Amino acid sequence: MSNNYERTLVWLRRDLRLYDNRALAEAASRSESIAICFVFDTNIIDKLHDKDDRRLTFIHDSLAELDAALRKRGSQLIVRHGDPADEIPALAKAIGAEAVLTNHDYDRYPKERDAEVRKRLEEEGRTLHTCKDQVVFERDEILNNAGEPYKVFTPYKKAWLARLRETDFAELGESKVDLSGIAPAEELAAHSHSWQLEDLGFTRGNLWLKAGQSAGRERLCDFLGTIDRYKDERDFPAKDATSGLSVHLRFGTVSIRECFREAMKHESKGRETWVSELIWREFYQMILDRFPHVRDEAFKQEYNELEWEGGEDRFAAWCEGRTGYPLVDAAMRHFNATGWMHNRLRMVTAMFLAKDLLVDWRRGERYFARYLLDYDFASNNGGWQWCASTGVDAQPYFRVFNPVLQSKKFDPDGTYIREHVPEIQGFEKALIHWPHDAGEMEQEMAKCSLGKEYPHPIVDHFEQKEKAIAMFKRE
Ligand SMILES: Cc1cc2nc3c(=O)[nH]c(=O)nc-3n(C[C@H](O)[C@H](O)[C@H](O)COP(=O)(O)OP(=O)(O)OC[C@H]3O[C@@H](n4cnc5c(N)ncnc54)[C@H](O)[C@@H]3O)c2cc1C
Secondary structure: OOOOEEEEEEEEOOOOOOOOOHHHHHHHHHEEEEEEEEEEEHHHHOOOOOOOOHHHHHHHHHHHHHHHHHHHOOOOEEEEEEOHHHHHHHHHHHHOOOEEEEEOOOOHHHHHHHHHHHHHHHHOOOEEEEEOOOOOOOOOOOEOOOOOEOOOHHHHHHHHHHHHHHOOOHHHOOOOOOHHHEOOHHHHHHHOOOOOHHHHOOOOOOOOOOOOHHHHHHHHHHHHOOHHHHHHHOOOOOOOOOOOOHHHHHHOOOOHHHHHHHHOOOOOHHHHHHHHHHHHHHHHHHHHHHOHHHHOOOOOHHHOOOOOOOOHHHHHHHHHOOOOOHHHHHHHHHHHHHOOOOHHHHHHHHHHHHHHOOOOHHHHHHHHHHHOOOOOHHHHHHHHHHHOOOOOOOOOOOOOOOHHHHHHHHOOOOHHHHHHOHHHOOOOHHHHOOHHHOOHHHHHHHOOOEOOOEOOOOOOHHHHHHHHHHHHHHO
């Protein structure tokens, strides 16, 4: 972007912060005056099932913090409610912005939406400029020697890290935002719609973490204090050992560049592993961008026609956390109550649905999409396809987690299970992972009658594992 402008409009989407924001920094440095807006996109929010959707509350609260910060500077956020293809060009015209700046998104609908916004702006002599912001390397910036996108994570990660070093870490530099040119509130107020959740047709959802850019930064800062222990402790759901930053990364209330910058100051295995997880996030964004068929289909297309035998009853038992497999049930119940699930448990529950219950992974993917507070299409789809063995660099189909061994390994004392499946909490450690071995006396002592208070196992893991392998072999 070389032009300078009198006024630009910055359109926030998954970058709800006023610092280290590429589009905002660019706009501020190229124009005399800037205005900042957010559109509650009716093409998205009208499709949400739940009136108390936590994501809407998170966005609302994050915007409220930005609005308050802008008001302290005599400006305000402009918030609209509608179809961005109408709202953005209309707003740009109304406030006299010559250009609109926004940050890239890699999913199909946002790409189509942005193309339409661009077209409509150009029809009226305005411009849309877009910047890379939510990942460090995007699209085709990391390619293999044949000039193609990587389909295996480890070489991608190596190439990603090599590129970062070659460019002397320039991509991690902070995009400093100078807000001195922010337009005064008097010029913007009339263009904002009212945006209380009720005005949008929603109610408050329960949040288990604070929304907004200051909370995002605080969480990063707290996590950095324990990052060196991350590798050893991250797989234990009863420990608070992961960053909990996925929600902030999803909505951009933390800067991905700041996450990498700060992490790189540490020298430990914990840091290496955490950085690797952040690169997985970039890998899946790249996959979604380059292989958009993953939106509806298996990455490995030979697995599109698998015959999933699992029906409604199994799916319902999984959703409600009554499969008779304690770790799976604990994870699903905790998830239903909060919209949060630990990574180890996402893997266990997803693999259980696909390979023990033999239910089409896409049903589980959609269930997660409905409730996950950190729901991100690329990572959710990547994670599900990894577990279901249909994805890019996925688990081989014959590898099936044993949910009871996973439980013994990652929740050894049963602390997590006891918290979320209270009806079995009276069983001693030896039985908590598989209470079905309990005799009558043990059930009496634990005050839990199996088949009554807690369900018998819905399937036999070993039988199902064989069936899953046979299903894949048939293809
Ligand atoms: C079936 C399944 C579904 C998933 N759905 C989502 C989703 O919708 N949104 C989402 O952000 N993550 C998803 N993940 C990835 C991962 O489970 C979460 O990112 C992680 O649990 C979030 O916790 P954290 O922020 O404490 O992560 P940390 O362990 O602190 O990791 C740091 C960050 O790295 C990224 N990350 C970590 N693991 C992965 C991974 N496997 N794939 C991609 N990025 C990763 C996340 O942005 C995360 O915040 C899914 C994984 C699976 C197996």
